[in-house]
Every structure is written in structure tokens, then in C-alpha cells.
Amino acid sequence: MSFRQFAFGLTATFGFAWLAVVIVPFFMMRSVEPVAFTEAADGKEGIYHPKTTGRVTNGAEVYASNGCYNCHTQLIRPTYAGNELGRPDWAGLKMDEERGDTRRESNVFDYQGEKFAQIGLNRLGPDLSNVGRRVEAEYAKGGDAKLWLMMHLYDPRANPQRxxxxxxxxxxxxxxKEVLGQVPQDALPVESPEGTVVIPSPDANELVDYLLSLKRDDAVPASMNYGPATKPAEAKPAAPQG
Amino acid sequence: MSQASSQSPEADALLRSEIDRSLRHPVMFFFTSGAAWLAVALLLGIISSAKVHAPGFLDSCSWLTYGRVQPAHLNALIYGWGCQAAFGTLVWLMARLSRQTCRAAGLILTAGHVWNFSVTLGVIGILAGGSTGVPWMEMPVFAWVPMLLSFVVISIWSMVQFKVRPAGHVFISQWYVLAALIWFPWVFASAHLMVHGFSGSPLMAAAINAWYRSALVFLFFTPTAIAAAYYLISKVTGRPIYSYSLSLLGFWSLAIIAPWAGMQKLAGAPIPNFLPYLGAAATILIAIPAIAVGVNLLKTAAGAPETVVNSPTLRFTVAGVIGLLVTGAACVFLNVPPILRMSQFTLSGYGFDVLAIYGFFSFVAFGMIYFVVPRITRREWLSSRLIKVHFFLSVYGVVTVALVAIFGGVMQGLGQEAFAQPWEDAAMRAYPYAVATTIAWIFLLFSNVFFFLHLALMWLRLGRRSSHPTLLGHGHHANLHDSIHGPEGDIDNAGPGSAPAH
Incomplete structure (x- = not known):
């Protein structure tokens, strides 16, 4: 084996795989074709437009720099790859009061607007794909979802249920912060030294905004909904939501 | 190798000691600062692992929150210890095997300082809250360009040395050294460019990051450790490599398989479906090079069992080769589809990384350090007891961390898959394994603090002045010395080819 053959072999074996799994998929995935609803399958026409609200970009940065992905994932795998869809409140809600069963697997549009999809490394905590939905509908039922998350971030074990x-x-x-006039509206109901209150920093506000924006259970066109066979029939009447 | 040389033994010994002397400063710098980083990484590892089972531990300070300490721990382990130990190994091996003195030691040393400085700033950046949130690439974006440039400066002279080597046989280690030198910048630059440089799909960025983590292990740490193991085992036992065909199989199967591995960490994510499953298949197939290389090396070492027990170098290296075989087995176990869904988001990912980086790569790197440092400092290790403590505590520690995390991860995965049970059941399952991991990291820290002190004393040239190497057995040293180190084993402190010190 001459050096020339050796160098060619190294370049070819690595380069081929590199092109096939890194370069070509990267550029192909750069722009994803929009998917349309069809009258026959979904009961409505138009392009599927996932919406996110809140300060997603800033909040995602706080999420990233504090390493939330070390314990939390953001991925609902299809049933061939995992059982998240089976849980009653991870992939959406099993019994949403208005929409019925909203559970679905993650799709390519769910991560729009983020720099890096925080798929996550470990599940020492629950999946966060739909944490916004979960906090509003279950944890803080009827109460202030934002305050619930603030309190959770401040001391997760203070909640008697956890x-x-x-x-x-x-x-x-x-x-x-020292109270000089009125007590700020966003002060947390926690103990603090006399004459002071605890208020969230801008980072905390952004993070909570981001977490509340995680509601990846909107109805998707039937052509990209691979959920269990019973699902489309249930989801159909619930599809058009303001 | 020495047989290929037509020079007289004296001239040969003189050349070797000149090569060692020319590389003394950069190689010692890489090894000592690497060992210091290892101690830092282990300390951070203890803190972060303790937080998994005791979340209130050190929780008042933003710098020490779990989400920052854990990435800082892994980055210090990978770029502080792993890469620097690898650089020292690669640079020294290439110079010795190409029979060239290094004419750019000052430049390599400077580049090493730049690397070290970037990693220091990067790790501080992570702890200070500047993490990018991209696993294994958490260091703030300013760090990677100087790191890449300093790698190029470190590696370019090794390429030149290979180019101008005297004509003759190319030893197996040189294939692996060259491969590591070519693959590292390719993998490192393309992953950082795709994730930090170009804007693209956030999902592909995550997929490329998963590929990068796997490629760094299989295309940089693995070839570096295999290069060192081939060299050390045949050198110290004085035996030829068992099988040339197995060497070829081991090398080319790694080159063909490893670049496809990695994206199975995103199985089930909305990326083209062939990517994760091709990754899983390739990772399973990594067992082929692992077995080919492992068997080849163990067969070579088996011809001199007493040497393996007595030589600190061989003891660590052979333990590392066994680590390679275990890593190959873990590749298969964790990635077969029924287990992949359970191991994907659990402690076993971390356990696997620790197994590959510590149980395999670091053990071989320790073997390399125990071999090289006496030659370049012209002093012998001070204490065989310190070496033994280092060895046994490291073995106990890494076996506990890796196996407990891998097994515990699968238990955790079983809990996660039981979707009818409340989530708390799955979350609680990690607890006992996290406790065991913390205890094991404490063992490893303890063993490596002694290793670092021992190495620092050697660096200060306070080692023993003797021509008898420090061995671990109780045999007669003079005899062992001859039988163990072969014609080239003498470190030339007093031999005929001895160059004047300094």
C-alpha cells in the first residue's frame, strides 16, 4: 500500500460518509416544503402554519446556557422508537376539554425559530415538548401558569406535590429587591428579608416565556400525522381552532 | 522500528534520545497540563454527579448549577485532558516512528498554550453562563477557531516528519496517527461550521452535533489510543504484532464504519429516517474493529505475560485494550433497536462516553505517559506504589462509573417506557446509580491527584536517576530490566548512546 493509496483510502472512506450523513442532509433540510391541509382528510384547506408566541429566541438561549438539556428532552418519538405518545400529558393532552386527544409526535416544524433543536441528552426530568400546555392545563389548573413556573424554578421541591x-x-x-413604594406585581410569594421582595430577573422572564411557548400539539395535516390509527377520526372535528 | 534501521545500535540510541530531547517541552506540557485538567474534570464530575441525587448540594451559586457543571466537566475531560494527552501521544509517536527530531518544539509548545488558554476560557465561559447549549460544543463561540488553528500548528510538523521519513517500513501506529491527524480537523471544523457558522435546520444542527460526539470518540480518541497501544505493546514486549491481516482489518473497518455512526442519538426525531438507523447500525458494527484490534493486541501481549504484570506501561495499556473490547460490546448492546429506545435518553449515554474516553482511551494514554515521560525527562518514576494505587483505583472507579451508568441507564429506560406508570417512578430510578457514580468519581479523583503529583515531580526533573525502570513486580530488577525493555528499552541515562543531559 503506497502512501497515495492510503491517503486516497482515508479521504474516500471518510469523505463519502461525511457527504452522505452530514453535508447533503444539512443542505437538503435547510428549506422544508410547507405542508397543506386537504379538504378530504382534514376538513379544511390551507397551509399548515405552526405558531409560537413569546420571546422564544431569548428564552431558548437561557435554556441552553443553563444546561436544561442535560435532564430534559424535547422530543416525542413515534411509537416505533419510544413510548412517549402513550403518556397522558407528554405529547399533548389525552383529554383536552375543547379539542379531545391532541397527542402527536414531534415534527420538523416544531423547532422553527430556534438555533439548535434541544433534543436533550437524558430524561432525569420529564420531556418538555408540551410543558407549556401541561402547566396551563394541569399543574396550574385555573391559576397563574407563569407564577407556577416561576415558583418551580425558584424552588422545585417547595411544591408539596413534588x-x-x-x-x-x-x-x-x-x-x-428593596421595596421603596408599591410591591411589584411580579414579586414571588416567598420569604425574603424584611422590606425586600423576590422578583424574577429578565432571564427568568424569558425562560418562563419560552417554556410556556412549548405547546407542540397543534393539529397537523393528516398527511404528516402518523399517530395511532384511531386518532384522525377523533381529531377531525377539533381541527379548526382560532 | 529499530530492526528496519541500518544504523549501529549506538547511533540509533543517540538518535532516539535526541528525538526525545527535542520533544521534551511540548510533550511534557501536554501530559502535565492534561493531567491537571483531568483532576479538574474529575472534581467537576463529582460535583455534578452529586447533584443528580442531592439537588440541594451547592445550589446557591449560578456557577455551580448542574446544567453548567456537567458540561464543564465533560468539556474539561474531553478538550483539557483527552485532547492534550492525545496531542502529546501523536506528536511523540510520529517523531519516533519517522525517526525525525522535532525542529519546531517552540511552536508546538506555543500552540499548546493557545489550546490550553482557549479551553480555560471556554470552561470558565460555560460556568459563567455563556454556554452555547450544544453538547460537547458548549464552550462559547470564540473558543473553537483558536483551538482549530492551534491543532493545525501542532499536527503539521508530524505530517512533515512523516513526509521526510527515511524510506522503509511504515509501522501500523503510523496509519492510525495519520488518520487521527487528518480526521480530527475535518470533524471538528465541519461540525463547528455547520452548527455555529451556517444557519440551517435546527434539527440537522442537533444531528450533526450527535455525529460529532461520536466521531470525536471513534475517529480521534480511538485511533490515537490504538496507535499508542500497537506501539507500546510490541515495543515493551519486544514481540512483533500478532497478525498483519488483523491489523489491516482493524484499521480499514474503523475507517469505513466509524464516519457513519452517531445520529442514533436522534432516533425518532423528525430528520430523514435513514440517518439515525444507519448510525445505530454503524455503531453496532464498531464491534468489528474493536474485536480485530483487541484480539490482535492481546495476542501480541499474551506472549509475555510477566512483562504485562510488571511493566506499568503495559499494565495500563492492556487494561485499555480490554476497555476497547468492552466499549465494542457496549456499542452493540446499547444500539440494538429494542435497547436503543431505552438507552437513548438515559444515564447510559454518559456511561458509554466515560467508558470510551476513560476506560479505553485514558488507560492507554496513561500507559503512554508511563513509557514516554522517563525517556524525555531522563528520570525514572519515583514510586511503584503510587503507580499501583493509580492503576487499581482507576480500574475500580471506571468499571463502576461505566457499568453502573450503562446498566442504570437501561433500568431508567425501562421506567420511561412504562408509560402507564407515573413519571416519578422513572425519575426515581436514576437515584441509586447516581450515588454509585459519585462514589466512583471520588475514587478516580483520588487516584488521579496522586498521578498528577507524581507526574509534576517528574516534570520538575525530580525523578529517580537510574538506568533501572520502575517496575511493579517483586522480581530481580536487573534481570527484568533486560528482559522487559528489549534492545531499545534502556532509557539511555547511562548507556553507550547516552547524550549529555540538558
Whole structure:
């Protein structure tokens, strides 16, 4: 084996795989074709437009820089790859009051607007694909969802329903401020030294905004909904939502 | 190797000691600062692992929150210890095997400092809250360009040395060294460019990141460690490599299979479906090069069992080769489809990384350090007891971390898949394994603090002045010395080819 053959072999074996799994998919995935609803399958026409609200970009940065992805995932796998769809509140809600069963697997549009899809490394905590939905509909049922998340970030184990949570406290995202006039509206109901209140920092506000925006259970066109066979029939009447 | 040389033994020994002397500063710098980084990485590892089972531990400070300490721990382990140990190994091996003294030691040393400085700033950046949130690429974006440039400066002279080597046989280690030198910048640059440079699909960025993590292990740490293992085992036992065909199979199967591996970490994500499953298949097939290389090396070492026990170098290297075989087995176990869905988002991913980086790569790197440092400092290791403590604590520690995390991860995965049970059941399953992992990291930290001190003393040239290497057995040293190190084993402190010190 001459050096020339050796170098060619190295370049060819690596380069082929590199093109096939890194370069070509990267450029092909750069622009994804929009998917349309069809009258026959979905009961309505038009392009599927996923909407996210809130300060997603800033919040995702706080999420990233504090390493939430070390314990939380954002991926609902299809049933051949995992059982997330089976849980009652991970992939959407099993019994949404208005829309019925909203559970569906993650799709390519769910991560729009983010720089890096935080698929996550480990599940020491629950999946967060639909944490916004879950907090509003279950954890803070009827109450203030934003406050519930703030309190959770401030001290996850203070909630009597979650004594075993291993989520770290993010007290460093909050500030102790002296009260000079009115008590600020966003002050947390927690203990603090006399004459001060605890209020969320801009980072905490952005993070909570981002987490509340995680509601990846909107109705998708039937052509890209690979959920269990019973689903389309149930989802159909619920599809058009303002 | 020495047989290929037509020079007289004296001239040969003189050349070797000149090569060692020319590389003394850069190689010692890589090894010592790598060992210091290892101690830092282990300390951060203890803190982060403790937080998994005791979330209140050190939780008042933003710098020490789990989400920052864990990435800082892995980045320090990979870029601080792993890469620097690898650079020292690659540079020294290529110079020795190409029989060229290094004429750019100052430049390599400077580049090493730049690398070290970038990694320091990067790790501080992660702890300070500047993490990019991209696994294994968390260091703030300013760090990767200087790191890439300093790698180029470090590696270019090794390429030149290979180019101008005297004509003759190319040893197996040189294939792997060249491959590592070519693959590392290719993998590192393309992953960082795709993720930080170009804007593209956030999902492909995640997929390329998963590929990068796998490629760094299989296309940089693995070839570097295999190069060192081939060299050390045949050198110290004085035996030829068992089978040339197995060597060829081991090399080319790695080159063909490893670049496809990695994206199985995104199985089930909305990316083209062939990517994760091709990745899983390729990772399973990594067992082929692992077995080919492992068997080849163990067969070579098996011819001199006493040497393996007595030589610190061989003991670590052979343990590392066994680590390679275990890594190959873990590749198969964790990635077969029924297990992949359970291992994908659990502790076993981390356990696998620790197994590959510590259980395999680092053990071989320790073997390399125990071999090279006496030659370049012209002093012998001070204490065989320290070496033994290092060896046994490391073995106990890494076996616990890797196996507990891999097994515990699968248990955790079983809990996750049981979708009819409340989530708390699955979350609680990680607890006992996390406790065991913390204890094992403490063992590893303990063993490596001693290793670092021992190495620092050698770096200060406070090692023993002797021509008898420090061995671990109780045999008669003079005899062992001759039988163990073969014609080239003498570190030339007093031999005929000895060059004047300094």
C-alpha cells in the first residue's frame, strides 16, 4: 500500500460518509416544503402554519446556557422508537376539554425559530415538548401558569406535590429587591428579608416565556400525522381552532 | 522500528534520545497540563454527579448549577485532558516512528498554550453562563477557531516528519496517527461550521452535533489510543504484532464504519429516517474493529505475560485494550433497536462516553505517559506504589462509573417506557446509580491527584536517576530490566548512546 493509496483510502472512506450523513442532509433540510391541509382528510384547506408566541429566541438561549438539556428532552418519538405518545400529558393532552386527544409526535416544524433543536441528552426530568400546555392545563389548573413556573424554578421541591423532584433550584435567576413604594406585581410569594421582595430577573422572564411557548400539539395535516390509527377520526372535528 | 534501521545500535540510541530531547517541552506540557485538567474534570464530575441525587448540594451559586457543571466537566475531560494527552501521544509517536527530531518544539509548545488558554476560557465561559447549549460544543463561540488553528500548528510538523521519513517500513501506529491527524480537523471544523457558522435546520444542527460526539470518540480518541497501544505493546514486549491481516482489518473497518455512526442519538426525531438507523447500525458494527484490534493486541501481549504484570506501561495499556473490547460490546448492546429506545435518553449515554474516553482511551494514554515521560525527562518514576494505587483505583472507579451508568441507564429506560406508570417512578430510578457514580468519581479523583503529583515531580526533573525502570513486580530488577525493555528499552541515562543531559 503506497502512501497515495492510503491517503486516497482515508479521504474516500471518510469523505463519502461525511457527504452522505452530514453535508447533503444539512443542505437538503435547510428549506422544508410547507405542508397543506386537504379538504378530504382534514376538513379544511390551507397551509399548515405552526405558531409560537413569546420571546422564544431569548428564552431558548437561557435554556441552553443553563444546561436544561442535560435532564430534559424535547422530543416525542413515534411509537416505533419510544413510548412517549402513550403518556397522558407528554405529547399533548389525552383529554383536552375543547379539542379531545391532541397527542402527536414531534415534527420538523416544531423547532422553527430556534438555533439548535434541544433534543436533550437524558430524561432525569420529564420531556418538555408540551410543558407549556401541561402547566396551563394541569399543574396550574385555573391559576397563574407563569407564577407556577416561576415558583418551580425558584424552588422545585417547595411544591408539596413534588417532594422528590431532583431539579436544581434556579434562585440565581431571581433578584432580591428593596421595596421603596408599591410591591411589584411580579414579586414571588416567598420569604425574603424584611422590606425586600423576590422578583424574577429578565432571564427568568424569558425562560418562563419560552417554556410556556412549548405547546407542540397543534393539529397537523393528516398527511404528516402518523399517530395511532384511531386518532384522525377523533381529531377531525377539533381541527379548526382560532 | 529499530530492526528496519541500518544504523549501529549506538547511533540509533543517540538518535532516539535526541528525538526525545527535542520533544521534551511540548510533550511534557501536554501530559502535565492534561493531567491537571483531568483532576479538574474529575472534581467537576463529582460535583455534578452529586447533584443528580442531592439537588440541594451547592445550589446557591449560578456557577455551580448542574446544567453548567456537567458540561464543564465533560468539556474539561474531553478538550483539557483527552485532547492534550492525545496531542502529546501523536506528536511523540510520529517523531519516533519517522525517526525525525522535532525542529519546531517552540511552536508546538506555543500552540499548546493557545489550546490550553482557549479551553480555560471556554470552561470558565460555560460556568459563567455563556454556554452555547450544544453538547460537547458548549464552550462559547470564540473558543473553537483558536483551538482549530492551534491543532493545525501542532499536527503539521508530524505530517512533515512523516513526509521526510527515511524510506522503509511504515509501522501500523503510523496509519492510525495519520488518520487521527487528518480526521480530527475535518470533524471538528465541519461540525463547528455547520452548527455555529451556517444557519440551517435546527434539527440537522442537533444531528450533526450527535455525529460529532461520536466521531470525536471513534475517529480521534480511538485511533490515537490504538496507535499508542500497537506501539507500546510490541515495543515493551519486544514481540512483533500478532497478525498483519488483523491489523489491516482493524484499521480499514474503523475507517469505513466509524464516519457513519452517531445520529442514533436522534432516533425518532423528525430528520430523514435513514440517518439515525444507519448510525445505530454503524455503531453496532464498531464491534468489528474493536474485536480485530483487541484480539490482535492481546495476542501480541499474551506472549509475555510477566512483562504485562510488571511493566506499568503495559499494565495500563492492556487494561485499555480490554476497555476497547468492552466499549465494542457496549456499542452493540446499547444500539440494538429494542435497547436503543431505552438507552437513548438515559444515564447510559454518559456511561458509554466515560467508558470510551476513560476506560479505553485514558488507560492507554496513561500507559503512554508511563513509557514516554522517563525517556524525555531522563528520570525514572519515583514510586511503584503510587503507580499501583493509580492503576487499581482507576480500574475500580471506571468499571463502576461505566457499568453502573450503562446498566442504570437501561433500568431508567425501562421506567420511561412504562408509560402507564407515573413519571416519578422513572425519575426515581436514576437515584441509586447516581450515588454509585459519585462514589466512583471520588475514587478516580483520588487516584488521579496522586498521578498528577507524581507526574509534576517528574516534570520538575525530580525523578529517580537510574538506568533501572520502575517496575511493579517483586522480581530481580536487573534481570527484568533486560528482559522487559528489549534492545531499545534502556532509557539511555547511562548507556553507550547516552547524550549529555540538558
Amino acid at each position: 417532594p422528590t423532584s431532583t431539579c436544581p433550584s434556579h434562585r440565581f435567576l431571581f433578584e432580591e
